[in-house]
Structure formats: C-alpha cells, structure tokens
Amino acid sequence: MRIPGLNLQWKALPGEAPAAIAAVGEWQWTEAARLVREGGGRLVALWGADHRDLAEDEDEYSVYAAYAVKDGLAVVELLVPDSAPAFPDLSGLFPAAGRMQRALFDLLGIGAAGAADTRPWLRHGAWPEGAFPLRRDFDAAKLPPNAFTDYPFVRVEGDGVHEIPVGPIHAGTIEPGHFRFSIVGEKVLRLEARLGYVHKGIDKRFEAFTVAEGFRLAGRVSGDSTVAFAWAYAQAAESLLGVVPPPRARWLRAMFLERERVANHLGDLGALGNDAAFGFALAQFMRIKEDWLRENAAVFGHRMLMDLVVPGGVARAFDAAQAEAMIATSHAVEREARELRAIFDEHAGLQDRFLTTGRATPELARALGLTGLAGRASGQACDLRVDFPAVPYGELAVRKAGSAAGDVAARVAVRFDELLESLRLVRAIALAAPDGELAEELPAPRPQAFGVGWVEGWRGEAFVALEAGEGGMIRRCHAHDPSWQNWPVIEHAVIGNIVPDFPLINKSFNLSYSGQDG
Amino acid sequence: MIRILRQIARTGLVSEAAPPPDEALRARAPEIQAEILALLGRALAIRQVDAGSCNGCELEIHALNNPYYNLEGLGIRFVASPRHADMLLVTGPVAKNMEPALRIAWEATPDPKLVVAVGDCGCTGGIFGESYASCGKVANVIPVDVTVPGCPPTPLAILQGILTAVTARAAGG
Incomplete structure (x- = not known):
C-alpha cells in the first residue's frame, strides 16, 4: 500500500x-x-x-x-x-x-x-x-533566431518601494540567474527569481546516448553533485536492466558520495565565513578542500570524482596503502574542522551575521517542501541514507544531522555535523569495504524498460528516471535536482532581511542553477 | 583571536610556483601589442562568465583562488564588472538563454581585451554540443584567444591558460 x-x-x-x-x-x-x-x-x-x-x-x-x-x-x-x-x-x-x-x-x-x-x-x-x-517530432533545424523575451515580474507598489535587478551575470564566480528585489530602504519586501539561463537541453541531449553511456551526461547535470547524479543514473539503468552491482562497487560508490559531501561542505563553510567578511575562513577551508581534492586525484584519478560511478559498478578502486592514507587524511581534516568550528563559535561578529538571518521556519519548510541539507536545518528530518539505506549505509548507521532553527547558523551547524559524520564514514568504508569485482556486465536494454534512481547527495535528493528506446539508446531520461524544491524557499527566507545579507543567505542554501535549469 | 593567530601560524605559507605558459593553448594570433601585454601581465583583472556550465569549472576557478595558487601574488584578481576587466574567463557551452548576456559582457569589456574559454564545453561544446538550447563552444559567440581543455581543467591548467594569454613573448607575431 x-x-x-x-x-x-x-x-x-x-x-x-x-x-x-x-x-x-x-x-x-x-x-x-x-x-x-x-x-x-x-x-x-x-x-x-x-x-x-x-x-x-x-x-x-x-x-x-x-x-x-x-x-x-x-x-x-x-x-x-x-x-x-x-x-x-x-x-x-x-x-x-x-x-x-x-x-x-x-x-x-x-x-x-x-x-x-x-x-x-x-x-x-x-x-x-x-x-x-521534448516532442519526438521537434525539429531543431527549423528554429527561428534566438529572440530573448521580457519576463513579467510581479511588481510591488507603494511609497518608497523600488526594485533592484541583479543578474543573470553576478558579481562573483557563481552561476547565472536573475534576482528581482523589491525593497524599501535596505529591507527586502519581495524577491522573485527568474532562472533557466543555463538551460542547455540536458533531458533532450540524453536521447543521443545509449543507456550504458548516459552516466557521463548525468554526472554533468550539476558538477558539484557529479557522484550523486551518476549514482542515481546508475541505479535507474540497473533497475531497468535487472543488474545488481557487486558489493565492492556499492561500498566504493558510498566512498565517492561521502568524499563529494566533504569537499562541498568544506567549500561552503569557507565561503559562508567569507560572505560574513571573515576571509580567514575562506583561506583555511579552501586550503583543506584543496588537500582533499588532490587526494581524490591521487587515489581515484579525478579531483571531482567524475565518471567513476558507472552502470553496473564503478571504474576505480583503492588499495590497502591508499586506504591508510585516506584514513590519515580524514583524521587530519577532522582535527582542523573541529578547530575551525571552535573559532566560528567564538567569533561574535560571525555569529551576529549568522543567527536569525534568512530563516525558513519548520512550518514554512514543510509547506513548501524544503529538502536535503537545508530541509534538515529547518526541522525536516529526511535523509535517504538513514530512511531508506542502500548498501552500505545500513551497516554504517549514519547519524542524521538536524536543527529546527532554520537560519544561516543552522545551515552552518548542519554542514559541520555532516562534515564530521562523512569523515567518519570515509574511514569506516576505507576499513570495511569488501574485496571483489568492480562491475557487472550490462545486458542490452529492452525497449520501453523503465527504472528510477534516488540518492541523497550533499545538497539533497538527486533523482533520475530512465526509459530505454530501440537499439540500446535512451528514449527519455529526466534528471531532477533538489534545487527545484529549494529555490522558491529562498524567496521567503529573505523577506524582512537586509539586501547585503542576501549573498550570505543564498550561499547558506547553495543551490544549483545548472541542476534546476537542465 | 589567539586561536585564529595560532591557526595562521600553524598553517604557514603553502603557495606553490606558477606553471609556464603553453603556446599550444593559443587559439588565434595575439592582437594585442607586446608592450600592453607586458603591462597586463603584471596586473590582470579577470571577469568570469558562466555561460552555461555544469558548475564544475566554477569549482576549479574557486580553487584557483585558494592559497596554494597565490593568484594575487601574480598580480591577477577577479573583478565584479566586465567594465573593470582585461580578460573574460568564460565557461560552459554557451546556453542560448545566456547568449545575449555573454555578448553584452563582451561588449562592456574595454579594448584591448582577452578571452579565455575554460573547459571542454567552452572549447568544443563538450558533452552538451550544439542544440536547440546550446550555441556550443564559446568561439561560436565571441572571439577566443586561448582555450583550456579538461572536464573540468585543473586549477593549474586554468592558470596556465591565463598566463599563456598574457604572455608577451609571442605577441605581435
């Protein structure tokens, strides 16, 4: 039922x-x-x-x-x-x-x-x-020239209200999107986002790949979540092919996913300090993240672990010496993260910027469907690794992070908690991953066979639905990023905050533009 | 405060040497005079534009700003406006929805200007190619001086591409 x-x-x-x-x-x-x-x-x-x-x-x-x-x-x-x-x-x-x-x-x-x-x-x-x-009789060769259209934003009227248009190109090295603020003085009355600028036709593009090859494109739906999407794609492909990946591959996938979570949380914690004018945090966390990415490259051949999760299994593994090195690095990163957390906690100026800023209450989060990391920081206790643990998460007994505060401080705290937990998981996987094959052979897909994949990435749930076509090709593939759910919540979380806090609030959610735009 | 100072002291200096330029990355003959390049090379302002990337290249450009690469020590900094920039660092296949914004940013960048296309998508269209939603490579929309392949290219490769673009040695032909 x-x-x-x-x-x-x-x-x-x-x-x-x-x-x-x-x-x-x-x-x-x-x-x-x-x-x-x-x-x-x-x-x-x-x-x-x-x-x-x-x-x-x-x-x-x-x-x-x-x-x-x-x-x-x-x-x-x-x-x-x-x-x-x-x-x-x-x-x-x-x-x-x-x-x-x-x-x-x-x-x-x-x-x-x-x-x-x-x-x-x-x-x-x-x-x-x-x-x-996405209609099958669509002909891209017959399109008229690109004709950018105006967008009817909702206007806020009243004495002293004015608009600030921001984007699509933003001031920093971030993805493009347009934000329309309606403000009075410094206070935000309304924010409306217009996204879709980096829509590059991913769903349609999948039709040019076979079911066996599509993982590369899935791994580029949102580059920061390449492991989560490649894994979700692999699950969908294995579901429709009736293939079960070997145990060693399943443990390795979790290793990749947790290493991706660690890398992103390290980067976000540094950037969050920086957005509150604490440049020290950016320099420190980015240095630690660089060490982490270099270890990714040394052990698995790619700094961001792209193309390592493949349908049927994984493309790379680690040996005993590399397991020891990863355990040592993980301990070293944990020591530094704990020290930096203490520095964050003691820093009055930083806490003043974080606390009560950009609040999404649990009621709002539930009503709008806030998901993933941001959801857990707003009392939505969902984590697929705990709620529906795939191998090896059942054995690893992941501790779910959470807070009901829903402000920037809560999203920082959840990141610290999850960072430490993922460092523990990296060590546990390095110690306990079973020996064996890395991948299963793939049979040819049956036309119209259908499968889905669902993985808790660092940002939230990556979901992929896949339908096979003729000759092993993909007929339809839909990749869904959790940013779809969370973008509208930012528009509520900023209401009543001041404009200069928007970058901090936005970074505390750190949503994907590419993932939402597709 | 003492904890912060202790952490800084413990960390020490981690900066590494910059890579040499690589002429193989150059996509077209330099238009800028050698003496201007020599000047730019000592104080280069870059405006990064994501024209449709998956955000993987952005992560490596962030990494380029970490202490290992000591970018500001080389005189290179990222600026908020194309009007303040000597160089556009462009990632992604150019999404059709970003095509007008990229053209505006390029026109707003004062002459003489340099364009470096970063990543397989910026170089060739990459895995996304050309489609109803994608113009493909950056050079299909604006002139490109140097291309940096890779998916994504490492921070060191990106830095090498930037340094190649501002190397006066080959300038003027």
Whole structure:
C-alpha cells in the first residue's frame, strides 16, 4: 500500500531505490497528491514523456509524479491524450510543483489545468511559443533566431518601494540567474527569481546516448553533485536492466558520495565565513578542500570524482596503502574542522551575521517542501541514507544531522555535523569495504524498460528516471535536482532581511542553477 | 583571536610556483601589442562568465583562488564588472538563454581585451554540443584567444591558460 486510501496496481521497480509505479486516471492523479500531502509525504519530481508514437489507439503523452512516502518512492503515471494535452494542477497541494509544471509545458507542451502561474520558465526565447523540444517530432533545424523575451515580474507598489535587478551575470564566480528585489530602504519586501539561463537541453541531449553511456551526461547535470547524479543514473539503468552491482562497487560508490559531501561542505563553510567578511575562513577551508581534492586525484584519478560511478559498478578502486592514507587524511581534516568550528563559535561578529538571518521556519519548510541539507536545518528530518539505506549505509548507521532553527547558523551547524559524520564514514568504508569485482556486465536494454534512481547527495535528493528506446539508446531520461524544491524557499527566507545579507543567505542554501535549469 | 593567530601560524605559507605558459593553448594570433601585454601581465583583472556550465569549472576557478595558487601574488584578481576587466574567463557551452548576456559582457569589456574559454564545453561544446538550447563552444559567440581543455581543467591548467594569454613573448607575431 504505497498511498493508503487509494486502490492502485503497484508494480515494484527492481533495484536499489525502493520504488514502485502505478497508472492513474485524472481523478486519482489529484487524489494521490492529496493523500500523499495529508500523509506527510513529499513531491520529489514531476516530468513527462512523449509516447504518441507507441500508443495503440489514441496518441498519448505520459505525465509522472514521484512522491516520497513511508515505504519509499511512489511514482504515478497519468496518460494524457494528444487531443487535450493537459493534466490537473498540483501546485495547490505542492507549491514546488509550480515551476516544474511550467518547465514541463515549455519542453513538452502539456499544461497544468487550473494552475495560477503559467508564465514560461525555461523558455526565454531560444525556441518559439508552440515548439516543444521534448516532442519526438521537434525539429531543431527549423528554429527561428534566438529572440530573448521580457519576463513579467510581479511588481510591488507603494511609497518608497523600488526594485533592484541583479543578474543573470553576478558579481562573483557563481552561476547565472536573475534576482528581482523589491525593497524599501535596505529591507527586502519581495524577491522573485527568474532562472533557466543555463538551460542547455540536458533531458533532450540524453536521447543521443545509449543507456550504458548516459552516466557521463548525468554526472554533468550539476558538477558539484557529479557522484550523486551518476549514482542515481546508475541505479535507474540497473533497475531497468535487472543488474545488481557487486558489493565492492556499492561500498566504493558510498566512498565517492561521502568524499563529494566533504569537499562541498568544506567549500561552503569557507565561503559562508567569507560572505560574513571573515576571509580567514575562506583561506583555511579552501586550503583543506584543496588537500582533499588532490587526494581524490591521487587515489581515484579525478579531483571531482567524475565518471567513476558507472552502470553496473564503478571504474576505480583503492588499495590497502591508499586506504591508510585516506584514513590519515580524514583524521587530519577532522582535527582542523573541529578547530575551525571552535573559532566560528567564538567569533561574535560571525555569529551576529549568522543567527536569525534568512530563516525558513519548520512550518514554512514543510509547506513548501524544503529538502536535503537545508530541509534538515529547518526541522525536516529526511535523509535517504538513514530512511531508506542502500548498501552500505545500513551497516554504517549514519547519524542524521538536524536543527529546527532554520537560519544561516543552522545551515552552518548542519554542514559541520555532516562534515564530521562523512569523515567518519570515509574511514569506516576505507576499513570495511569488501574485496571483489568492480562491475557487472550490462545486458542490452529492452525497449520501453523503465527504472528510477534516488540518492541523497550533499545538497539533497538527486533523482533520475530512465526509459530505454530501440537499439540500446535512451528514449527519455529526466534528471531532477533538489534545487527545484529549494529555490522558491529562498524567496521567503529573505523577506524582512537586509539586501547585503542576501549573498550570505543564498550561499547558506547553495543551490544549483545548472541542476534546476537542465 | 589567539586561536585564529595560532591557526595562521600553524598553517604557514603553502603557495606553490606558477606553471609556464603553453603556446599550444593559443587559439588565434595575439592582437594585442607586446608592450600592453607586458603591462597586463603584471596586473590582470579577470571577469568570469558562466555561460552555461555544469558548475564544475566554477569549482576549479574557486580553487584557483585558494592559497596554494597565490593568484594575487601574480598580480591577477577577479573583478565584479566586465567594465573593470582585461580578460573574460568564460565557461560552459554557451546556453542560448545566456547568449545575449555573454555578448553584452563582451561588449562592456574595454579594448584591448582577452578571452579565455575554460573547459571542454567552452572549447568544443563538450558533452552538451550544439542544440536547440546550446550555441556550443564559446568561439561560436565571441572571439577566443586561448582555450583550456579538461572536464573540468585543473586549477593549474586554468592558470596556465591565463598566463599563456598574457604572455608577451609571442605577441605581435
């Protein structure tokens, strides 16, 4: 019973992710969302696929929603006819669905009936209204020239209110996006983001790869989460191929994922100190991170561990001497991290900037579906490594970090806690990873075979849905970054803060533009 | 305060030597006079533009600013506005949604200017290629002086590309 109260024919999807899929009708589509919401579940992803060429009678699209429920991942599929390409709006129940639905329309031309906001999201003018890149009859050769369109931001009116437009190119070395602040004096009344600037057509691009090769592209959905996405992709591919990776490979994947978490948390902690004018923190943490990345390169051949998780297993391993070196480095980094944490805690100026800044209360976080690290700092105690532990996380007994404060200080504290825990996990994996093969052979995929992957990356849940086509090719692959859920929450967390605190608040969430834009 | 000072003292100096320039990275004949390059080479202002990257290259450009690479010691600094920049350091395939912004940034950069394309995507379009949403390589949109391949290139490779662009030796042909 994936969604209690709704009688659906669930088909379990094999593989590492605890997932099942069921077909729903239009009424059940809405009812499923309502029951998941009432049961405390979460919307993980929403996407669609063009199945018109496969339909037996009427041409049809599929729209999918993936929910996190008590016993895992519940995926529902709604068939939508070509004659009326629309589905019932979910944004009333799950506000995070709003932008996903707008993106779905931009790419596939299936609209959410009843949605309040139907402005384009990913379509800025590179392709015209009425052209839909994910439709199978879309022809990129026939596109008119790029015609950048204006965007109707919501205006705040009143005495003394003015707007600050920021971006798409920002002042620092960060990804592009546009932020429109409505302010009075220094105080932010409203923030509205326009994203999609780095949309490079990843979902469509997957169609040029085979199921066996697609992991490289998945690993570049968001470079800072390359391991999380490559692993989620590998899970999806293994699910549809019926392959189980060997035990050693599964332990190595966890090693890569925890090393990725350590690297990102080190970088963020330095940058958070820097955004509060504490340059010492940036210099120290970036030095430690550099040591960490150099060890990645020395042991695994790549500083960011790209292309190491492959469908069927992994591409690299470590030997006994390297295990010892990694354990020693991990102890050294832990000593330094504890010292720097003490310095952070004692620094009154830093704490003054961190405490109560950019607060997302647990109520707000629950209502908007805040997920991952930021969610845990706002009382949303979800961590797939603990809630649905894949091998080897069951054996490693991960301690879940958390706070109910929801401010920048809480997101800093959760990062410190998770950094220390991941350093412990790196040591545990180095000691206990079993011997054996690194990868299984891959059989040819059956056309229309479907699988999903779901991995707790450092930022949050990386989700991949994969459908095979003819000749081993990918027919449809959807990669979902947790930033989709978390971007809208920043708009609420900054209200009432002063403009100069925005970079600090934004960094404390550190969301992916590339991951959201696709 | 004593803890901070102790940590600084314990850390010491970690800076390493800069790599030599590599002429193989040069994408086109230098247009800038040798004497200007000699001047720029001692005080170079860079504006980084992410035109569609996966953010992997940005992480390595951040790393380039860590104490090991001692960038400011070489006279190189990153600036907030293209109007203050001598060089654009561009990553990513150029997303079509970023094409207008990249052109505006390039036009806003005062002449004489240099462009370094960073990463496989910036050099060739990389894994994303050219599509309905991607213009492909940076040189498809603005003129590029030096390309730095890699996915992502290491901080040392990026630094080598920057230094190649400002090397006066080959300038003027």
